[in-house]
Each structure stands twice: as C-alpha cells, then as structure tokens.
Amino acid sequence: MIDDDARLMLRVRGGDRRAFEALFRRYTPPLVNFLARMLPERDRAEELAQEVFLRVYQARDRYEPRARFSTWLFSIASNLALNELGRSYRKRETPLEESVLDRLEDPQPGGEEHLEAKRAVSAVEQALASLPDRQRAALLLRAERGLGYAEIGEVLGASPSSVKSLIHRARENLLKLLGEREP
Amino acid sequence: MSGCNRFGPELDAYLDGELDAETREGFEAHLPACASCSLALEKRASLDHAIALLPRVEPSPQFEARFWARMARAEEPAGWRARWFALPRLGWVAAGAALVAGLALLLSLRDPSLSAQDWAIVADAEGFELLLEADPELLAALDVLEAWSGSEEI
Numbered sequence: 162m163i164d165d166d167a168r169l170m171l172r173v174r175g176g177d178r179r180a181f182e183a184l185f186r187r188y189t190p191p192l193v194n195f196l197a198r199m200l201p202e203r204d205r206a207e208e209l210a211q212e213v214f215l216r217v218y219q220a221r222d223r224y225e226p227r228a229r230f231s232t233w234l235f236s237i238a239s240n241l242a243l244n245e246l247g248r249s250y251r252k253r254e255t256p257l258e259e260s261v262l263d264r265l266e267d268p269q270p271g272g273e274e275h276l277e278a279k280r281a282v283s284a285v286e287q288a289l290a291s292l293p294d295r296q297r298a299a300l301l302l303r304a305e306r307g308l309g310y311a312e313i314g315e316v317l318g319a320s321p322s323s324v325k326s327l328i329h330r331a332r333e334n335l336l337k338l339l340g341e342r343e344p
Numbered sequence: 345m346s347g348c349n350r351f352g353p354e355l356d357a358y359l360d361g362e363l364d365a366e367t368r369e370g371f372e373a374h375l376p377a378c379a380s381c382s383l384a385l386e387k388r389a390s391l392d393h394a395i396a397l398l399p400r401v402e403p404s405p406q407f408e409a410r411f412w413a414r415m416a417r418a419e420e421p422a423g424w425r426a427r428w429f430a431l432p433r434l435g436w437v438a439a440g441a442a443l444v445a446g447l448a449l450l451l452s453l454r455d456p457s458l459s460a461q462d463w464a465i466v467a468d469a470e471g472f473e474l475l476l477e478a479d480p481e482l483l484a485a486l487d488v489l490e491a492w493s494g495s496e497e498i
Contacts, residue, residue, distance in 0.1 A: 189403050197401035211411045215418055285394050303360060304395040310362050329353035332388050
C-alpha cells in the first residue's frame with residue numbers, strides 16, 4: 162500500500178516539480194526540528210536539512226516506494242547527522258540539576274511557574290543533547306515522530322531488538338541526567 | 345532499575361506498545377503488585393510527555409529561499425548534461441550528421457581543389473613556417489644546412 166507521500170514522490174520521479182515542492186513544505190518543519198535536536202549548531206542543522214532534500218531530489222529517478230517516504234527521508238537525515246557527529250562534535254557529560262519533570266506540567270504564562278517551566282524545558286533539551294547520538298536519535302524518532310521500533314530500525318540500520326535496547330538506555334540515561342532516581 | 349529486575353527493556357517496549365501479547369499479559373499481571381515497575385513506568389511516561397512538550401525548532405525565515413538557491417546551483421551543470429544526454433537516438437544521429445556536414449563545408453570553403461591529404465600538407469607547411477618565424481636560430485641553422493646541401497650537389 163503506497164502512502165500519500167510516496168505517491169507524491171512517484172510524481173517527482175516523473176518530473177513533477179510541484180510534487181517535490183509539496184513534500185519539501187510538508188517535511189521541512191519536522192526535519193529541521195529533528196536535525197536541530199541532533200546537532201549542537203542550528204545553522205548546521207539547517208544546512209543538513211537542505212542536503213537531505215537535495216539528495217532526495219537527486220535520487221528521484223531511482224526512487225522505489227519500498228518503505229514509507231518519511232522512513233527514507235529520516236534515514237538520510239539520521240545518516241548525515243550521525244556522520245557529522247562522529248566527525249566533529251563532543252558531547253556534554255555533565256549531570257543536570259535536581260528533578261525537573263514535575264516542573265514541566267501546566268506552565269502559566271508570566272508567572273513564577275512559567276519561569277520554572279522554561280528552566281525545565283531547557284533542562285530536558287540539555288539532557289537530550291547529552292545522550293549518546295544513536296540513543297538520542299532513537300528516542301526522538303519514537304517520542305516526537307511516533308515511529309515504531311521496526312521503522313526506527315530501518316532508519317538507523319538496526320534490528321528492532323537493538324532499537325528496544327537503545328530506547329531503554331536512552332530513557333534510563335535521561336532520567337539519571339534529569340535527577341530522577343530509579344525506583 | 346534497582347528495585348525489580350524482572351522487566352528491563354520490556355518496560356519501555358510496553359510503554360511503546362511493542363510487546364508481544366504473551367509478554368504484555370505477563371507484565372500487566374506483574375504491574376499491580378510491583379511498586380518499583382509501576383513507578384518506573386510512570387516516570388518514563390512523564391519523560392515522553394516532557395519531550396512531546398518541548399517547543400519545536402522552526403526553520404529560519406531564509407531556509408526556503410536558501411534551499412531553492414542551492415537547488416538551482418546544483419541543477420545547473422546537471423541540467424545541461426541531462427538535456428544533452430537526453431537527446432533521443434535519432435537526435436544523436438542527426439547531431440553526428442550535422443557535425444560531419446559542417447566539417448566538409450569548412451574544408452570546401454577553404455580550397456575546393458584540395459583533398460584532405462593536401463590540407464594536411466598545407467597545415468604542416470603553415471605550422472613549420474610559423475615555427476621558423478618564431479625561432480631565428482632555427483632559421484639560421486636551416487640556411488647553413490641549405491648552403492651545405494647545395495655545395496654537396498656541386
């Protein structure tokens with residue numbers, strides 16, 4: 162069964178530039194968000210997002226709808242991001258402050274609680290950035306994109322059982338970094 | 345998890361709806377009696393909720409314009425090559441015939457009485473004269489050689 166994105170991509174393969182523009186507009190926000198969470202530099206994340214779309218367009222003649230279009234797109238994005246991270250960046254290892262998860266609930270704009278919530282958001286972002294790269298990618302694909310383990314496996318080139326382990330370790334590490342004690 | 349070691353990664357898989365039916369039933373039977381697993385599950389759910397609440401990183405306002413500019417740059421050489429190689433087979437034959445006809449026309453315009461072999465000789469001679477003009481020493485040496493070859497004849 163071919164999804165709507167794959168149908169658009171088949172039109173791109175047939176030379177329909179407008180179909181590519183539609184895919185570009187549809188996937189720019191989630192792709193930029195994913196890469197910005199994966200890489201420490203926002204500008205570089207945007208450059209890689211452009212590179213992803215460029216590669217999609219350049220590979221249009223060879224496109225076959227074997228998997229969901231989004232799986233293919235995020236595979237390219239993950240590969241580029243993980244290669245980039247493997248080359249040039251060091252990760253932060255510093256544990257963060259005390260438990261922050263409670264402070265994320267129901268922030269009231271303008272008040273003290275709002276400030277607390279902003280700090281909590283920043284703490285979660287920082288903790289995510291501190292995770293090992295593949296753990297972070299797996300958890301983001303799960304928690305933000307809602308991908309299943311098999312699909313995350315396709316994106317990261319891993320088996321579903323490896324993905325299960327990656328996500329388990331990602332959550333355990335995050336809880337530790339956020340100051341949550343394991344029961 | 346320090347309190348209960350019976351379920352490790354399965355706890356996450358349960359939260360993500362990735363457990364097979366048998367393991368899920370076993371976990372659900374275990375859960376009410378295990379405070380440790382219940383709390384671990386709750387914390388993981390809060391964590392996912394926290395990630396979902398994170399503000400999305402939006403593309404910068406220049407993102408789209410920059411991308412299309414980059415696309416245009418990337419397409420330039422490929423577009424020219426693609427158009428050239430995308431010529432149908434008949435087009436290739438026509439292009440080849442036009443090239444041959446053009447060369448023949450060029451040759452006939454220069455001197456219709458000369459054959460291709462003649463043209464090669466003329467080109468050689470022209471090239472040699474240019475070489476002599478450019479190198480006076482070679483010209484002088486040639487004069488000496490000419491004089492010497494003349495005296496031999498005598």
